[in-house]
Amino acid sequence: MFPGSSAQNRHIAIVGVGQVGGAIAYGLILQSLASELLLVDEDIERRDGQVRDLSDVSYGHGSQTRVRPATHREAGQCDIVIITAGSKYTLGQTRVEQIHRNVSIIRSVIDAIVPFKADSILVVVSNPVDLLTSLAQKLSGLPVSQVLGSGTFLDSVRLRGMVANRLEVAANSIGMYVLGVEGDAQVVTWSAATIGSMPFRDFNPSEESLDRSELEHACRNRSKEIIRAKGSCPFGLGSVVCSICSSILLDKRNVRPISHFQPEFGCCFSMPAVLGRTGITRTIKPPMSSEEEAGITESAKALRHTIDRLQEN
Numbered sequence: 304m305f306p307g308s309s310a311q312n313r314h315i316a317i318v319g320v321g322q323v324g325g326a327i328a329y330g331l332i333l334q335s336l337a338s339e340l341l342l343v344d345e346d347i348e349r350r351d352g353q354v355r356d357l358s359d360v361s362y363g364h365g366s367q368t369r370v371r372p373a374t375h376r377e378a379g380q381c382d383i384v385i386i387t388a389g390s391k392y393t394l395g396q397t398r399v400e401q402i403h404r405n406v407s408i409i410r411s412v413i414d415a416i417v418p419f420k421a422d423s424i425l426v427v428v429s430n431p432v433d434l435l436t437s438l439a440q441k442l443s444g445l446p447v448s449q450v451l452g453s454g455t456f457l458d459s460v461r462l463r464g465m466v467a468n469r470l471e472v473a474a475n476s477i478g479m480y481v482l483g484v485e486g487d488a489q490v491v492t493w494s495a496a497t498i499g500s501m502p503f504r505d506f507n508p509s510e511e512s513l514d515r516s517e518l519e520h521a522c523r524n525r526s527k528e529i530i531r532a533k534g535s536c537p538f539g540l541g542s543v544v545c546s547i548c549s550s551i552l553l554d555k556r557n558v559r560p561i562s563h564f565q566p567e568f569g570c571c572f573s574m575p576a577v578l579g580r581t582g583i584t585r586t587i588k589p590p591m592s593s594e595e596e597a598g599i600t601e602s603a604k605a606l607r608h609t610i611d612r613l614q615e616n
């Protein structure tokens with residue numbers, strides 16, 4: 304895709320190469336985005352198996368990306384470090400137990416990586432994504448502009464896809480975001496939505512084919528449905544994380560709904576952000592209805608409260 308030496312000296316590390324990490328790697332190799340892709344996992348056998356399988360993709364496509372196994376410490380020297388580590392053995396655990404477990408995984412991952420290269424961009428994908436991005440931001444020692452999470456990017460892509468199908472308009476002509484804390488509390492900012500550059504409500508005044516709350520629900524439930532059916536949703540997530548990497552390495556300045564530090568609340572959650580080689584170059588706060596704003600504020604305060612309690616322990 305990028306001829307000549309354009310991928311030269313671009314290094315990406317993926318920490319935790321299970322289903323999701325593997326799908327991200329696959330997408331990155333097909334795009335030849337990096338010269339080197341470093342795979343890190345505490346399960347050495349799985350890591351090396353992924354390196355071999357994904358090297359075959361690289362050979363088969365004449366990709367410029369060389370795939371190799373690496374340590375956590377080496378990962379910290381890459382231009383982008385993606386964290387997809389996790390532990391699926393959460394059966395029978397309560398949500399609180401799961402959160403503690405996932406928090407301890409991100410802590411041990413960051414501990415093993417630091418120090419980061421001064422201009423590294425850290426991309427957190429592991430769940431609960433906004434909580435873990437907030438903790439990673441503190442533990443990594445990196446500036447807030449260099450730490451982000453996949454947040455509601457996939458949810459936004461899904462929502463736009465569903466609206467596109469119903470209105471028969473291309474998804475990339477629809478400006479519509481899911482924002483806030485990813486999960487049950489996420490908020491669709493309908494009041495700022497556009498089709499072309501026209502306000503959404505003017506384009507679709509009757510709202511016949513479009514039940515907003517039904518769409519919001521379908522969007523929130525989609526991960527659960529996919530996970531129930533096949534255990535994980537690696538491809539959807541993989542494609543949005545590849546898009547994040549491409550915006551960063553090629554300094555594209557795309558506006559994306561991604562989790563990043565919100566000074567007003569002292570934690571990370573999704574707001575539209577301009578994304579380039581130095582990370583988040585600015586946040587764009589869209590106009591919101593008072594109801595939308597309240598939804599985001601409430602979930603942000605709850606997230607902040609969880610972080611404070613974790614830090615007391």
Ligand SMILES: NC(=O)c1ccc[n+]([C@@H]2O[C@H](COP(=O)([O-])OP(=O)(O)OC[C@H]3O[C@@H](n4cnc5c(N)ncnc54)[C@H](O)[C@@H]3O)[C@@H](O)[C@H]2O)c1
Nearest residue numbers: 319320321322323324344345346387388389428429430535
């Ligand atoms: N943000 C989203 O929208 C979204 C969607 C789906 C999944 N996810 C998250 O992505 C993460 C990965 O999911 P998956 O399906 O690929 O899981 P998986 O179990 O297939 O892979 C996780 C990998 O992490 C590795 N790992 C665990 N601890 C590690 C450590 N300390 N260092 C290095 N590697 C370590 C495991 O060995 C395993 O290979 C989960 O947290 C999941 O919840 C996020």
Ligand SMILES: *[C@@H]1O[C@H](CO)[C@@H](O)[C@H](O)[C@H]1NC(C)=O
Nearest residue numbers: 389390391401402405430431
């Ligand atoms: C914790 O991580 C596992 C996988 O690593 C994931 O399945 C689970 O949903 C996460 N728990 C929470 C509360 O996000």
Ligand SMILES: *[C@@H]1O[C@H](CO)[C@@H](O)[C@H](O)[C@H]1NC(C)=O
Nearest residue numbers: 520521524527528529531532
């Ligand atoms: C949500 O997903 C669950 C799990 O697959 C499914 O049982 C349920 O029917 C879905 N609900 C709706 C309203 O789509």
